Amino acid sequence: MASSICILDALKHFRLSAVNEGGKMLNSSLLMPENTAARRAVSLNGLWGFRLDPEGKGESEAWQRKIPKADTIPVPASFNDFYTDKESRDYCGDFWYETDFHLPREWQGRKVTVRFGSAGQTSVVYLNGREITRHEGAFLPFEADITDCALYGADNHLALRLNNELCESRMPVGSTITLPDGRKFAKPGFDFFNYAGIQRNVYLTARPLEHIYDYETVSSIEGEDAEIQYRVKTMGDSEVSVSLFDPEGILVAESRGKEGVLRVRNARLWEVGNAFLYQIVIRILDKQCQLLDEYKDWIGIRTIEVKEGKILLNGSPVYLRGFGRHEDADIIGRGLSLAVQKRDFELMKWIGANCFRTSHYPYAEEIYRLADAYGILVIDEAPAVGCFPNLMGTSVKDNDETPFFGRAAAEDLKAHHLQVLEEMITRDKNHPSVFCWSLLNEPDSIHKESVPYFREVFEFARKLDPQKRPETFAMLANSLPESSTCDDFCDIICLNRYYGWYLLGGSEIIIAEKMLKEELKGWEKKAPGKPLVFTEYGADTASQVDKLPSVMWSESYQEEFLQMYHDAFDESPNVVGELIWNLCDFQTGEGITRMDGNKKGIFTRQRQPKRAAFTLRERWKSLPLDYKGGKAHDAGAGRTE
Numbered sequence: 180m181a182s183s184i185c186i187l188d189a190l191k192h193f194r195l196s197a198v199n200e201g202g203k204m205l206n207s208s209l210l211m212p213e214n215t216a217a218r219r220a221v222s223l224n225g226l227w228g229f230r231l232d233p234e235g236k237g238e239s240e241a242w243q244r245k246i247p248k249a250d251t252i253p254v255p256a257s258f259n260d261f262y263t264d265k266e267s268r269d270y271c272g273d274f275w276y277e278t279d280f281h282l283p284r285e286w287q288g289r290k291v292t293v294r295f296g297s298a299g300q301t302s303v304v305y306l307n308g309r310e311i312t313r314h315e316g317a318f319l320p321f322e323a324d325i326t327d328c329a330l331y332g333a334d335n336h337l338a339l340r341l342n343n344e345l346c347e348s349r350m351p352v353g354s355t356i357t358l359p360d361g362r363k364f365a366k367p368g369f370d371f372f373n374y375a376g377i378q379r380n381v382y383l384t385a386r387p388l389e390h391i392y393d394y395e396t397v398s399s400i401e402g403e404d405a406e407i408q409y410r411v412k413t414m415g416d417s418e419v420s421v422s423l424f425d426p427e428g429i430l431v432a433e434s435r436g437k438e439g440v441l442r443v444r445n446a447r448l449w450e451v452g453n454a455f456l457y458q459i460v461i462r463i464l465d466k467q468c469q470l471l472d473e474y475k476d477w478i479g480i481r482t483i484e485v486k487e488g489k490i491l492l493n494g495s496p497v498y499l500r501g502f503g504r505h506e507d508a509d510i511i512g513r514g515l516s517l518a519v520q521k522r523d524f525e526l527m528k529w530i531g532a533n534c535f536r537t538s539h540y541p542y543a544e545e546i547y548r549l550a551d552a553y554g555i556l557v558i559d560e561a562p563a564v565g566c567f568p569n570l571m572g573t574s575v576k577d578n579d580e581t582p583f584f585g586r587a588a589a590e591d592l593k594a595h596h597l598q599v600l601e602e603m604i605t606r607d608k609n610h611p612s613v614f615c616w617s618l619l620n621e622p623d624s625i626h627k628e629s630v631p632y633f634r635e636v637f638e639f640a641r642k643l644d645p646q647k648r649p650e651t652f653a654m655l656a657n658s659l660p661e662s663s664t665c666d667d668f669c670d671i672i673c674l675n676r677y678y679g680w681y682l683l684g685g686s687e688i689i690i691a692e693k694m695l696k697e698e699l700k701g702w703e704k705k706a707p708g709k710p711l712v713f714t715e716y717g718a719d720t721a722s723q724v725d726k727l728p729s730v731m732w733s734e735s736y737q738e739e740f741l742q743m744y745h746d747a748f749d750e751s752p753n754v755v756g757e758l759i760w761n762l763c764d765f766q767t768g769e770g771i772t773r774m775d776g777n778k779k780g781i782f783t784r785q786r787q788p789k790r791a792a793f794t795l796r797e798r799w800k801s802l803p804l805d806y807k808g809g810k811a812h813d814a815g816a817g818r819t820e
């Protein structure tokens with residue numbers, strides 16, 4: 180595995196990219212629904228019918244036609260936190276949603292779909308009582324193509340049978356047990372609540388039969404100018420035109436053909452905290468130059484490289500500061516709330532963050548649009564979490580000594596992993612904010628059985644990404660320089676570390692500090708040319724609990740803990756990123772290490788600051804953007820955000 184990847188490699192591999200080769204496992208276009216001159220996207224969000232189906236009898240009793248005694252529930256949202264009884268909150272098994280919509284007669288002859296931002300864990304979609312499509316995975320979009328079975332100029336009934344059970348061969352990984360009273364109960368192999376429901380936007384969409392299916396871009400910078408190589412996939416052979424507009428709507432470049440180059444004079448680059456976006460307009464034209472289809476999106480011109488231990492954005496080093504996050508809030512659970520998201524981005528801006536990781540699953544696509552607009556870098560993470568037995572802080576405990584990726588379920592898991600990677604990279608590849616793929620969180624990466632699994636997954640992802648972004652995974656505490664078998668696959672070494680919390684907390688933190696510094700020296704020796712980024716470090720902290728002198732869980736201890744890490748980072752030339760766990764407190768399952776959830780937030784779940792937020796803000800605002808930039812590129816020296 181090369182330790183340095185660059186834009187030249189990206190251009191060289193351009194022909195092997197997603198649009199050209201991928202799509203094998205995709206049953207539909209993953210472009211975000213848009214209203215344009217040739218397309219319609221009508222929101223189906225609102226109040227839907229809902230019912231739990233613990234006996235799994237819905238299908239045999241024809242709930243797909245009409246759910247009897249349906250409750251009324253909002254979409255999008257998780258269902259769990261609406262109810263006042265534990266059985267509903269912790270429900271595991273089948274559950275149903277339904278709604279009705281009218282389809283205009285004029286839509287006949289077009290491709291018509293119902294498009295879910297996500298639903299799951301498994302979804303079966305029915306239209307007018309008939310099964311239309313199935314999808315696996317709860318964090319990526321899919322479409323139900325209803326072109327041929329919908330009633331035009333009439334009302335249609337849409338139903339979904341979802342299931343939120345967890346197992347070892349699907350992601351996120353967990354297990355499902357049956358309680359003595361016969362109820363199923365999910366045991367996540369991960370530390371976040373297993374929220375479920377229709378948690379993202381639902382659209383009814385119409386587009387021409389000959390439509391734009393996907394597109395991709397790769398930019399390169401030549402002095403003041405830039406070139407954007409593009410490729411468009413359409414369902415037909417008609418002429419394609421591509422235009423690029425600046426935010427004032429002035430045309431800055433155009434080209435014809437399904438492949439081509441947009442040449443931009445005096446290009447404005449997408450920079451951290453200074454996000455300049457261009458609008459790309461893709462059209463299909465018939466022989467008379469009449470418009471057949473049109474798709475619009477916002478893209479940025481930027482390059483990403485990892486070179487000599489630095490992360491280079493547009494050729495200049497960037498020191499990452501920010502958070503691991505969750506899609507999580509009071510009442511709505513994992514449901515998309517643009518209002519909560521807006522607040523989170525304002526918090527990140529206020530505190531001086533420039534990066535977050537979509538721990539531990541791909542987020543709603545609207546969130547990447549916000550990151551593009553705020554100029555915040557994103558490490559986009561697959562839902563590959565729980566790939567390790569006996570995890571501390573979670574409920575999975577098994578006695579199987581077999582290395583995780585040597586188990587019988589690993590082959591099935593891998594097939595699912597490749598599917599979600601294809602969906603994630605296809606969906607997110609055009610976002611300028613996305614600069615790195617995290618292919619797993621805290622997997623078993625200390626056994627030889629992990630190596631072939633990792634090799635396949637990393638190679639697969641690299642082939643799919645036209646921009647050849649850096650790849651990584653977030654390493655569990657036991658993956659040390661001397662024990663890790665898989666760090667070679669990473670372009671950036673990402674560490675999740677809890678010295679001073681799970682290990683040697685309180686007064687013993689001085690021993691923890693020594694261990695942390697020793698580990699850093701170990702990585703500097705083992706992988707001298709690779710950037711080190713801390714993707715997690717944090718201490719549970721009860722807001723407004725304090726003590727002099729500090730104790731674990733107090734606000735002072737959180738500050739001391741962070742200070743200890745920051746001192747170590749400042750001493751290590753190879754550490755080029757600090758992403759704290761977590762932006763906000765978040766909900767988890769119940770357990771003796773969790774007091775109504777995980778409290779490692781720098782902000783509370785209600786998005787208000789703990790004391791550490793203010794000290795962190797001072798640090799992050801004072802660090803130059805190219806902190807530790809060294810000699811990788813002189814142009815960036817001294818820049819601040």
Ligand code: EVA
Pocket residue numbers: 369370371539572620621675715760777779
């Ligand atoms: C924690 N530690 O214990 C976190 C988890 C996170 O929430 C981890 O990656 O190692 C996990 O999901 O607070």
